[in-house]
Amino acid sequence: MNYFNDKFGGTDFLYVYTESNNVKNPYVLRQMKKIGDYSRQFNTFGEPSSITDFLTQLNDAMENKNIIPASEQKIDNSTKEMTSTSLDHAITEMYKFIEGIPKKVRTIELSEIEEDEQSEYYQKLAEEIISSLMVKNIEIENPEKLKEELVKIAETPNSEFEKNTKEFVEEILKVSSLEIEDLGIVSTDLFPIFANYITEKGSQDDLLGELMENLTLSEDDAIYLLEGLEISKKIVQDREKVRFAQSETERLIGKNLTDEEKDILWYLMDEEIYVPDDNGDIMVSFTLTGIPVITDKINTSLFRGQAKSIIVAFIAVSIMLMLQFGSLLLGLFAMIPITLTIVTAFGVMGLLSIDLNIGTIMVASIAIGAGIDYTIHYISRYKNELKKRSKIEAMKITLTGTGRAIVFNSVSVAAGVFVLGFSEIQMMAVFGKLIGSVMLLSVIYTLTLLPILLNSIKLKEEGKK
Known part of the structure; x- marks a missing residue:
């Protein structure tokens, strides 16, 4: 602990x-x-x-x-509020990404592989670099081209990146500063000796002799310094190789890499490569857990339950309308304005990028509850008027009488619900605006579409006037 x-x-x-x-x-x-x-x-x-x-x-x-x-x-x-649909999308994508990670891998030592066979494993190394860059949201238009370039760089010996420049020598001396200071040597005295060694590609024996002669070092001290310089030279060669890989990568992807992204290119220096293998010696698995996962499960359960409830409500309401009005066709026509209200509401939510959550998912249920009242009132009044008047007259009286009452009712209820739009709780504010809009939409579809539908069919009440 x-x-x-x-x-x-x-x-x-x-x-x-x-x-x-x-x-x-x-x-x-x-x-x-x-x-x-x-x-x-x-x-x-x-x-x-x-x-x-x-x-x-x-x-x-x-x-x-x-x-x-x-x-x-x-x-x-x-900041951006984490809503249920965005949470569900994020967790789903995380699951997909995790599932793509090999569960078992085998360790390959590059030093144990023949040089002509190493290219195959360098490709695995390049793929790991590219995938690591892509998860950082870097767009790579031609991954295969970048992979090919990285493999070439990986295959190139580090010594090929040695430079005969002042900066290259100075960087080596800087890396070896501890050894140089330990021997009490001034870097400016060592610089011409080591620069000549790099430029002429001299032997280590010659350099050892110059160190002993020009810097008056003992043989042990000269060997100690030589070993430090050689190690530092390899380190700087590695750095140059990575810098070259960085410049080529930036050229191919068309953007500069951040320091963190540049560090991924150090994978090129790996001496061990991990290859997916069902019989591999390394096994790993990842599982998402925590409050976001629990929240997502709850939201998913709620959405599925709500979807089932809406379907059941549609069927139940349709059957009741058919029984009440004594007509299969009239019962179906009565559901059309409600259906269009729900479709329109969810369509607008999609266009405005309003996420589904515990509040907004209730829109459909409330639309059915509110819309069915308007439909029943309208059709019932229309049928009663149709017994005494013609279709046109019955429609006019229904619209000016019951239609006016429906409009007043919906506007007053919507105004009351719109007040929730001023809530500081974002979910409650969105809920209020959506429900108020749904109430008004339901009236619009009821008073515009329903008269057209009713006028297109012949009801039994027409013969009783």
Whole structure:
């Protein structure tokens, strides 16, 4: 437990409950960060964590300021509410990505493979680099071309990236600074000797002799320095190889890589490669867990239940309308305005990118409940008037009488529901706006489409006038 307490912030959590009328206000967020920073004074607590960590890092990336933004507008632009449909999409995509990771791999030592067979394994290395870049949301138009270029670079010996330049020599001496300082040597004295060694591609024996002669070093000290310089030279050769890979990668993808993305190209220096193999010596599996997964399961269950409820409600209401009006066709016609209201509502939600959640999924149920009232009132009045009048007269009286009452009712109810649109709870605000709109839509379809449908059929009441 001590390890987890030291490295991961502990196994128990002390939560600080924050209550505010606007938790996105910069003052509130900065005080939250201040509380977290204050807790670091106590060894009892581990590393604090909150939404402020994300916001400061994001602001640092966007504006090079590692602080909470001073503007609430900037905070709004930096955050996006996690709704149920976006959560479901994110988790689904995560599952797909995880499933694509090989469960078993075999370790291949490149040094144990014949040189003419190494190309096959370098391709695996290049594929790993490309996939690692792509998961960072880097668009690669021609992955095969990049793969081919990376394989060529991987196959090229590191010594081929040695340069006869002042910068190359200076970098080697900088890497060897500890050995140089340990022997009390000045880099400017060593530079011409080592630069000549690099330029002339001299032997190590010649360099060893020059070190002993020109720097008055003992043989042991000269060997110690030579070994350090050779190791540093290989390190700088590796760096040059990665830099070349970086320039070629940036040329092919058409954008500059960040420092973190550049580091992925160091995979080219790997001496071990991992190849998918059902009999491999390394086994790994990943599983998504945590509150987001639980939330997604609950949302999925709710959506499925709601979908079943809507289907059952449609069937039940249709049957009741058919029985009430004594006509199969009239019962079906009565459901058309309700159906179009629901289709229109969900279509607008899609166009406006309004996500489905526990609140918005209720739109269909409420549309059925509200729309069916308007339909029953309208058709019942129309049938009664039809017993005494012609179709046109019955339609006029129904529209001016019951139709007017339906309009007043829907407008008043919609106005009451629209008030929820001013709620600070985003889900409640969207819910209010949607339900108010659905009420008005239902009336529009009822009073425009239903008269046309009723006029197209002959009802038994027509013969009783």
